[in-house]
Amino acid sequence: MRAARVVLVLTLALGCGSGRASSGSDGADAATGRLWSARGSISDGYLQAIWGSGDDVFAAGMSAAIAHSGDRGATWTTTSSGVTGDSGWPRFRRLAGTDGGDVWAVGSRSLTESVLVHSADHGQSWQIVPAGVVTALQAVWAFDRTAIVAADYEAGVIRSEDGGATWARHDAEPGTLLFGLWASGPADLYAVGGEQPASDTTGDADGGAADAAATVTSLVGVVLHSTDGGLSWTRVATASTGALWNVWGTPDGRTVYAGGAAGTMAWTTDGGATWQSSGLPAPNSLFDLDDVWVSPGSAGPFFASPEAIVRGVRTLPDGGPAAYDVEALPPNPATDTTRYLNAFAIWGTGDDDVWAVGPGGALWHRP
DSSP states (O other): OOOOOEEEEOGGGGTOSOOOOOSOSSOEETTTTEEOEEEEESOSSOEEEEEEETTEEEEEESSSEEEEESSTTSSOEEEEOSOOOSTTOOEEEEEEEEETTEEEEEEEEETTEEEEEEESSTTSOOEEOOOSOOSOEEEEEESSSSOEEEEETTSEEEEESSTTSSOEEEESSTTEEEEEEEEEETTEEEEEEEEOOTTOOOOOSSOSTTSOOTTGGGSEEEEEEESSTTSSOEEEEEETTSOEEEEEEOTTSSSEEEEEGGGOEEEESSTTSSOEEEOOSSOOGGGOOOEEEEOTTTOOEEEEOSSSEEEEEEOOTTSOOOEEEEEOOOOOTTSOTTTOOOOSEEEEEETTEEEEEOGGGEEEEEO
């Protein structure tokens, strides 16, 4: 098989070519013997979120149903979330929890109405949780079964300290659109998003992976940090090339990566003491980094993108275009293979157990 971990040179930075990876689509990684395999489709809609714990794996997106596997992806079932909406709604954006018996999903049921649901029985049933938020919820994180935080599109973070019975809102940073949350603990919580120029009022209230990138690539990426569970926030990094969609790190918080529009990345490998960032100098949605997950063992990042799974970025010393290490996804026979080779969300337990989901309910696994 041809190697699929190749160097993707962003030739658009030089003003020539398409910038697509020049690799085969069989998904093989010759260097390690690992292989991305297509696992068919588990939904009839776009999947935009995946998360798991132990043997439980959950996936959700543009469907009222949420998919669940209790055997690490061998078999899947779908259960109604109880959320209704117009065609194309609801849109679940993120999943998080403490274990398979305590799972949260956030998103929107329309352009102007958010949704938050919770399952306490491994996805067999879901309950809609009123949180008092109108703008679409973009991210959620659970510290434990009682302490949960969620972020909305308008710089608001809502917190519950009683398992979701009541919620309090705290502004993270005025003027910042929030899209992602991750924490190693209550004293180490990150939020990422974009700073919208005062002259730009055209943002889509849903945002994120499935939406057009024309607006968000004009934003400045922002990384915020909280040491008190989301009560107060400090900006720790800025990325000038685009909004940041999501953030993830190692359990000890030492290595943290954020990814977003037009290949925008921000990362730290010293527990947040210093940060680096990179991205395309010109907007191009082909290189959006729609989601990120970091392996707890190798501390290596996995980014979901429209072109491939991006594993890392190397900035060339001569000031040339950035170079990405990528792994191609194989065609998925359950979807339109001429179009749907892109992943919207990614999550795993280790380098040899990573899941990616995308359009048409497509599911991939590594190895």
